[in-house]
Amino acid sequence: MSNHLNVGKAGLVLATVVGGFHLCWTILIALGWAQAVIDFVFWMHFIKPLYVIEPFEFARAVMLVAMTGGMGFLMGSVFALVWNALHKT
Numbered sequence: 001m002s003n004h005l006n007v008g009k010a011g012l013v014l015a016t017v018v019g020g021f022h023l024c025w026t027i028l029i030a031l032g033w034a035q036a037v038i039d040f041v042f043w044m045h046f047i048k049p050l051y052v053i054e055p056f057e058f059a060r061a062v063m064l065v066a067m068t069g070g071m072g073f074l075m076g077s078v079f080a081l082v083w084n085a086l087h088k089t
Contacts, residue, residue, distance in 0.1 A: 003083075003084075003087040004084055004087070005079075005080040005083050005084055006080065007077050007080040007081055007084070008077070009080075010076040010077060010079060010080035010083075011072075011073040011074070011075075011076040011077035011080070012073065012076070013076055014072040014073065014075055014076030014079070015069045015070070015072035015073035015076060016069075016072070017072065018068050018069060018071065018072030018075075019065050019066075019068050019069030019072055021068075022064050022065050022068040022069075023065050025064075026056070026061040026064060026065060029053060029056045029061070030056040030061070034053045035052070035053045038051060038053060
């Protein structure tokens with residue numbers, strides 16, 4: 001079994017996870033459910049909700065998912081590069 005990670009695949013995995021999480025968040029905003037979700041999450045953590053979710057904007061949602069997906073790809077790729085460098089045989 002090899003300890004080598006494929007840099008592109010590791011980047012795509014993290015991009016999918018992080019981008020997908022934010023895609024779900026934008027869907028909650030579009031459905032009008034995000035405020036209730038964030039209020040509940042804060043309540044569970046003993047935090048008084050202070051934030052107000054703004055109305056859905058398609059362009060901002062696309063930017064959020066694209067930016068977080070891109071950052072996820074970069075982070076996953078860097079992780080794989082570091083992993084491979086530390087596990088050279």
